[in-house]
Amino acid sequence: MARRLHASRTVGVDKNVWVEFTQLAADYKAVNLGQGFPDFSPPQFVQDAFCKAVSGGPQMHQYTRAFGHPRLVKSLAKFFSRIVGREIDPLEDILVTVGAYQALFCAFQALIDNGDEVIIVEPFFDCYQPMVLMAGGTGVYVPLRPKEGSTVLSSGDWVLSAEELASKITPRTKAIVINTPNNPLGKVYKVEELQMIADLCIKHDLLCFSDEVYEWLTYDGAKHVKIASLPGMWERTITVGSAGKTFSATGWKVGWAISSGNLIKHMKIIHQNSVYHCATAAQEAVSHGFDREYELFGSPESYFQQLPSMLHQKRQKLASCLRSAGLQPIMPEGGYFMITDISSVKVDLNDESTEDESYDFRFVKWLIKEKGLATIPVSAFFSPEHSKEFDKYIRFCFVKENSTLEAAEEILRKWSQKE
Numbered sequence: 001m002a003r004r005l006h007a008s009r010t011v012g013v014d015k016n017v018w019v020e021f022t023q024l025a026a027d028y029k030a031v032n033l034g035q036g037f038p039d040f041s042p043p044q045f046v047q048d049a050f051c052k053a054v055s056g057g058p059q060m061h062q063y064t065r066a067f068g069h070p071r072l073v074k075s076l077a078k079f080f081s082r083i084v085g086r087e088i089d090p091l092e093d094i095l096v097t098v099g100a101y102q103a104l105f106c107a108f109q110a111l112i113d114n115g116d117e118v119i120i121v122e123p124f125f126d127c128y129q130p131m132v133l134m135a136g137g138t139g140v141y142v143p144l145r146p147k148e149g150s151t152v153l154s155s156g157d158w159v160l161s162a163e164e165l166a167s168k169i170t171p172r173t174k175a176i177v178i179n180t181p182n183n184p185l186g187k188v189y190k191v192e193e194l195q196m197i198a199d200l201c202i203k204h205d206l207l208c209f210s211d212e213v214y215e216w217l218t219y220d221g222a223k224h225v226k227i228a229s230l231p232g233m234w235e236r237t238i239t240v241g242s243a244g245k246t247f248s249a250t251g252w253k254v255g256w257a258i259s260s261g262n263l264i265k266h267m268k269i270i271h272q273n274s275v276y277h278c279a280t281a282a283q284e285a286v287s288h289g290f291d292r293e294y295e296l297f298g299s300p301e302s303y304f305q306q307l308p309s310m311l312h313q314k315r316q317k318l319a320s321c322l323r324s325a326g327l328q329p330i331m332p333e334g335g336y337f338m339i340t341d342i343s344s345v346k347v348d349l350n351d352e353s354t355e356d357e358s359y360d361f362r363f364v365k366w367l368i369k370e371k372g373l374a375t376i377p378v379s380a381f382f383s384p385e386h387s388k389e390f391d392k393y394i395r396f397c398f399v400k401e402n403s404t405l406e407a408a409e410e411i412l413r414k415w416s417q418k419e
Ligand SMILES: Cc1ncc(COP(=O)(O)O)c(CNOCC(=O)O)c1O
Pocket: 034, 035, 036, 037, 098, 099, 100, 101, 102, 125, 179, 183, 211, 213, 241, 242, 243, 244, 245, 250, 253, 254, 255
């Protein structure tokens, strides 16, 4: 065919760090602390709910309500109404999606138009950039930066400059995208930081896309605050969640967007004309999961208490392993990733095939090929404009069995002994 095959919207959005590094980790049979998925099963109560659903008769194997299985939207509305302190309408204010990915896709496709500018706070979950481009928008990037002059030990030491953020707002700005707890940094935005963002959204009449898939995973007293719960923000915020991250079931691909029905109604149009709906049985199981957590909320039996407490130990384990290898981790306040500065590490990255790539990409490929340990380069979470400034960090994932973390520890120990 003489004509160009691909649509122009696919130009410039072809690379995907997950496809590239997951394949490389598999090719080299590396210990995988790269992509963010648990190497253990979801809790028994949601597994049992899934098994019950699939043996629960024909209706669980057939289509359900397009915008969300009735039982699930009711469970989500009941659960999150108590969190945000307002009545959430299960049929108007919630869209159930194929993972948080699709909630994000529907938000960008439904609410960002050609020529709109979208401010993305960096580091950011990489799909935001291509999703903005495919919606016809222009990404405008504002990085979180390590605090000047202080020893940067925690993700809380990476801050967003109110002046820099305000300076990027123009009459074409339509939305600000934040992710808290942040991937890859682990920053949990403080209420004062969220209030600063909210003030700008209200002043300039902007939308806020708030990716909160790690909402239950916070440590050392860090508190997750939903920006949608701040005054004046409910009607302009899309809050995105994930059953994959909530119940350690990333393969089920159930996610959601919660917002005023005035915004959700536009996202429903994209959803019904693309994937139409998500797996019925998985939605049924997630609904039972939220009903259980509603009853147990705040108690020691709650999975939303047990998972962060298990991960807190893994976080400490990984940090001490990195320190003993001479690395300096940035302690995450939330999520299940930890980034570490590699600028002090002396290695001979003598791989010609990667010589035109950024330092962290080259380092990660060397670590996989030469040491059999998979991580993710952090500059993948920055725009081309800022990636050079942040190409001396790599990301480790610690939502892994202790045996996996110990295998990584062994590799790092041997390596540091040879240095
Ligand atoms: C911030 C954020 N939003 C959204 C998502 C996607 O969520 P879901 O799996 O529910 O589509 C993810 C999943 N990330 O997993 C890849 C990795 O970082 O290693 C995520 O981190």
